Amino acid sequence: MTGNPDFDLFRISEDHLALREAVRAVAEDKIAPFAADVDENSRYPQEAHDALVQSDFFAPHVAEEYGGVGADALATCIVIEEVARVCASSSLIPAVNKLGSMPVILAANEEIKQTYLRPMAEGRVTFSYGLSEREAGSDTAGMKCRATRDGDDFVLNGQKSWITNAGVSEYYTVLAVTDPEGKRGNNVTAFVVEKSDAGFDFGEKERKLGIKGSPTRELHFDNCRIPASRMIGAEGEGLKIALRTLDHTRVTIGAQAVGIAQGALDHALAYVQERKQFGKHIAEFQGIQFMLADMAMELEAARLMVYSAAAKSERNDADLTFFGAAAKAFASDVAMKVTTDAVQLLGGAGYTRDFPLERMMRDAKITQIYEGTNQVQRLVMARQLLKGLPAAR
Structure with missing residues (x-):
């Protein structure tokens, strides 16, 4: 059966094998020695963060045109798998960078992509994802966070819960209701929110059973004004x-x-x-x-x-x-x-x-x-x- 393209799914390429070897070396040398201390002290794994940046494994999914290495989906999975093998908290750095930025990759205009993907690809910022709320976990369409249009801006009010790497990340994809009277599920819009935006703050760190090195916090919006140009995709498509x-x-x-x-x-x-x-x-x-x-x-x-x-x-x-x-x-x-x-x-x-x-x-x-x-x-x-x-x- 060798060489039959029908069987390519079950054969990992030489490039993927080489990638696994490289990530494993970084993980064992620069991440594993700190994993127990990260867990014991519930602290962010800065050593892993720095090692992932230095090795280009920080946000490997970002395309080359935005400053990334352009790793395919399997390669990104291998990076996350190998880091998780020694420290699950640290594996959330590349995983959540993908989660937070994927809406931008899938639906944002070119200006937003260039503005927000490049700093992450270069290892200067992390990117988190704000979907869940206290009363809207599995029922995402039941969210209450509001984004009200005011001229060329939107004003956000409400909260998001269980946000991974909150407080560490500089950028957040946030989902909010823009049409309270609209059809459920078709009245939500996605935005990029920056950590420095006025009216945007964080709750206390959750005290968790595991992944203690990855901070989980609420996002709080109190008349947080952001430009409409930060909308991801069309209004109502969030x-x-x-x-x-x-x-x-x-x-x-x-x-x-x-x-x-x-x-x-x-x-x-x-x-x-x-x-x-x-x-x-x-x-x-x-x-x-x-x-x-x-x-x-x-x-x-x-x-x-x-x-x-x-x-x-x-x-x-x-x-x-x-x-x-x-x-x-x-x-x-x-x-x-x-x-x-x-x-x-x-x-x-x-x-x-x-x-x-x-x-x-x-x-x-x-x-x-x-x-x-x-x-x-x-x-x-x-x-x-x-x-x-x-x-x-």
């Missing part, structure tokens, strides 16, 4: 742009989940080959071997699903919505299972902070929740199936 964005970025959360699971499996494998009980290494016990086999099997299935979805993201395939949701849901469920089993394989040691497994288990949990809970992903998949997507093969 929610459609937001959902298109998630089709692409759910794939990156799948990649993050795969990376966390791979890191946990790596540590578990090393431990069971070293630990002895009853006179032999515990890796020699069949029960342990069965656990390892299941962990690796499910992890590889998740990786293939994520890579397949990444290929669809790159091509903008019609069934991306299904595959993006499937990759995110499946990979995150696998990550939760693999990290939990990895803790079990280390026994009492796995429950302590002397090993990174308990951190990985805590970090894995959020992948089942953010960018749409896995229950919502199943709704998305079911609706696509009922529409006839993906098509029978």
Whole structure:
């Protein structure tokens, strides 16, 4: 079958393999040594930030015409996966840069793209995404944040919740209702908001179970005036742009989940080959071997699903919505299972902070929740199936 183009999906290119090797070297040398301290002190992983900027892995998805390296969707997933393998908090730097800027890439005019993508591509700013609210999480169309037109400006009032890297990022894609009397879902518009805008502030940092190095805060808007020229796409098209964005970025959360699971499996494998009980290494016990086999099997299935979805993201395939949701849901469920089993394989040691497994288990949990809970992903998949997507093969 070698050389048959029908099988290209299952063969990673030499460039992607070289990229994985390069990212892994950066991650192990410049990110992993700080991961435990980042988690312990709930601090932003500045060492990882700097290393990602220096290596061009900070926002690899940005096209060359805007100062980026133009990495394809699979390459971006590999970057996120390899960073997440050692530190999930740090992997959110490239992941959220893509999430925050994807609406700009998909729908903004050329002036906005040049203004806001280039500084991020050069590593000077980060970009966050403001969609969810306290009472509008899964029900995004129920948002209350308002943007009222006033001449050549819009005035924002309201809040956004659960915003990743809030306070660190200089730029934010923010979704707000521009026509309160308009049809639900068709009355929302997307804007770029800058950290320095008057009337824009942040809530306190959330105290979280995991990903403690990535600050999560509310965005507060109190008569925050921004120019209408910062509108992304057409007025009223914001929610459609937001959902298109998630089709692409759910794939990156799948990649993050795969990376966390791979890191946990790596540590578990090393431990069971070293630990002895009853006179032999515990890796020699069949029960342990069965656990390892299941962990690796499910992890590889998740990786293939994520890579397949990444290929669809790159091509903008019609069934991306299904595959993006499937990759995110499946990979995150696998990550939760693999990290939990990895803790079990280390026994009492796995429950302590002397090993990174308990951190990985805590970090894995959020992948089942953010960018749409896995229950919502199943709704998305079911609706696509009922529409006839993906098509029978």
